[in-house]
Amino acid sequence: MDTVVAEKTYTIREAAEEMGVSMDTLRYYERIGLLPSIQRAENGRRIYSEEDLGWVYWLKLLRESGMSIQTMKRYVEVTRAGDHTIEERCAILENHRSHLRGRIEKLQVFLEKLEKKVEFYRGYEMRSKEEA
Amino acid sequence: MDTVVAEKTYTIREAAEEMGVSMDTLRYYERIGLLPSIQRAENGRRIYSEEDLGWVYWLKLLRESGMSIQTMKRYVEVTRAGDHTIEERCAILENHRSHLRGRIEKLQVFLEKLEKKVEFYRGYEMRSKEEA
DNA sequence: CTACATGCTGGAGCGCGCTCCAGGTCAAGG
DNA sequence: CCTTGACCTGGAGCGCGCTCCAGCATGTAG
Numbered sequence: 352m353d354t355v356v357a358e359k360t361y362t363i364r365e366a367a368e369e370m371g372v373s374m375d376t377l378r379y380y381e382r383i384g385l386l387p388s389i390q391r392a393e394n395g396r397r398i399y400s401e402e403d404l405g406w407v408y409w410l411k412l413l414r415e416s417g418m419s420i421q422t423m424k425r426y427v428e429v430t431r432a433g434d435h436t437i438e439e440r441c442a443i444l445e446n447h448r449s450h451l452r453g454r455i456e457k458l459q460v461f462l463e464k465l466e467k468k469v470e471f472y473r474g475y476e477m478r479s480k481e482e483a
Numbered sequence: 484m485d486t487v488v489a490e491k492t493y494t495i496r497e498a499a500e501e502m503g504v505s506m507d508t509l510r511y512y513e514r515i516g517l518l519p520s521i522q523r524a525e526n527g528r529r530i531y532s533e534e535d536l537g538w539v540y541w542l543k544l545l546r547e548s549g550m551s552i553q554t555m556k557r558y559v560e561v562t563r564a565g566d567h568t569i570e571e572r573c574a575i576l577e578n579h580r581s582h583l584r585g586r587i588e589k590l591q592v593f594l595e596k597l598e599k600k601v602e603f604y605r606g607y608e609m610r611s612k613e614e615a
Numbered sequence: 616c617t618a619c620a621t622g623c624t625g626g627a628g629c630g631c632g633c634t635c636c637a638g639g640t641c642a643a644g645g
Numbered sequence: 646c647c648t649t650g651a652c653c654t655g656g657a658g659c660g661c662g663c664t665c666c667a668g669c670a671t672g673t674a675g
Contacts, residue, residue, distance in 0.1 A: 375664055394671055396622055416593035420662065441604045444597060451594050458587050461548035465580050472573045507634055526641055528652055552632065
């Protein structure tokens, strides 16, 4: 079970490519504390593990679903603080979940209104053509 | 039918209040051309008509559904340009519609993933409690 | 040895969408 | 007449989330 298999690692370029983010973003996230503990080679270059990529994936998901960097920082912080923070992690995620639900609902309403407008225009267009 | 009824008008404060935006935003939108032709009183103060509020409503909707100010400007511009721009208006709206649909779908996927994470945490919590 | 690629750092800059502010006008109330 | 308050303008400032850059170190190929 504990066989030591060299886990695949990634340069910053590869990590960026793989995860669909820019190298700058990876460095930026690390700087502000969203990606702590990224290993370095002797020459100082970053080495990303699969686990790191997992974090990037998750951060990207939170970000793209509208969580602010601030909140993400808080989340990362408490997650690193240990098991006793599970409650707060849940709270953050559940809060985000309800924001997300609200947002989706709102967008759906917008979509409907938008569709009505388009239909209206299309109808208008038809009428113009009939006249011609 | 053509009875001249004094249509209700609004000061900028009232309009802002009514539409749930700031007075600054109303001025800003006007400045950049999103709300042209806002009437002025003799003393230079803005007077918003119901129709103006209708525009504000629509702009707000587009904005909150993720349309960029740039695109909104384009939309307003062509709308003001006359009936021959119906095609382009439709194009803009349909484009936005597909963006919006894509976004909603993406957010729904995020939501599911988020929910799984929360469930995972909640499960973890339960297990901890059982042990105690 | 040289040239070129890759990556590092700290800090500046940017695009977006407002938001705030100073300094002024105008009208009503005391 | 003076104060108060609502509103005006042009322009500066801000918060967010990157993005870019100069200047430097290291590594690899020719």
